[in-house]
Amino acid sequence: MDLRPSALRALCIIDPAEKAAVVRDLHARATTLTLDPGAVLDEPAGLPGRPALPRLVPAMAVPRRSHRHPLGLAALMHAIAHIEFNAINLALDAVWRFPGLPPAYYLDWLRVAAEEAEHHLLVVGHLATLGHRYGDFDAHDGLWTMTWNTRHDFIARMALVPRTLEARGLDATPLIQDKLREVGDLAAVAILDVILREEVGHVAIGNHWYRWACERAGQDPVALYPELVRRYEAPRLRPPFNLAARRAAGFTAEELVWLQVPAPARERT
Template sequence: AVNLALDAVWRFGGLPGDFYRDWIGVAREESQHFQLLHGHLQTMGFCYGDFPAHDGLWEMAERTRDDPLARLALVPRVLEARGLDAAPLIRDKLRHAGDERGAALLEIILRDEVAHVRIGNRWYHWLCERRGLDPLSCQAELARRYRAPRARGPFNLDARRAAGFDEQELAALQAG
């Protein structure tokens, strides 16, 4: 996630200074998340990399490397937003397993991820407006073109609202 934010800063030129400041801030917070999670894993005798992980975020970043609109539509608004949905479920599993520290860390990360997705939403809508595109239909077209995974519930609608999704977008999400 650190590299994703920094890649957006490096790759997409000609955008307002706030775009770059926002994504540098995201990279900083993602670095803090890594430190929190790595430290927690170490208390349990593990290290980062000891468990399998997917690279779906980076694969989508590669596919959208030529268009900041596509990147914003699909990385923060689809893939990272899925983390908003999954975090409460994972947090509850950690609590049930007796890992209160892990559950607390997930709360911190969820709070920050809401802000990260909100940044993605802000710049996605800004680019849609600049290009004269309808955000809802553009999202659907980009998801089809770049073969984004379909969103599956349950959805954390409160977190998605806090992250800047409007009711029309949430209705489309729930309709599938």
């Protein structure tokens, strides 16, 4: 089997548990798979494969609930499960969609997909202890929307999905963990420890391939980034920022200085 068509078939799987299992198996067998980086694959309709639930609504329409209430705590964990499911899909899309890249690129993103699958299963397993399952709450589609919007622009994909939207998780996770400690859900805190540690590596992969793509195109990665943010209307990044995690993920001092400029001034650069 070839790695890239296999990733596309996995992306088409509707059932989250089946998708996670297939992705983990693909990663376990990565060294035995063939790889044709130059193949241009036909895109099937209906990407990505996903279940009928959760119902997808605009971000502002997702109900806000207190984590201090059992239903609010479950909704918080459901939101994380949804993020991790979408992260499986975006990693698989990165594997199959872009031809002509170094083999290491495809192996990197297959590893990301497998780790995101593990994250999704961990969170869904914990959600079950709270009396709920994936699909019980409404969710929004922001992560996949940006993945789809950048499907024809490899540099923008690397800039705006892993190192922008996923990097927001580096900032948000410690704050979520504080909420979970407040209500005594230490099992969830431990799950998020795993997710945060591995997400640093995922963002680092995005940083690496963004800079690689910029060098190949003769672009300055720091100067290009704000232009891509404006072009694709990426979400505004607001403090607090987890600077230690961002440094570990490969953001440069120059990038972190720019990030901490107040948003209105930053958007004029």
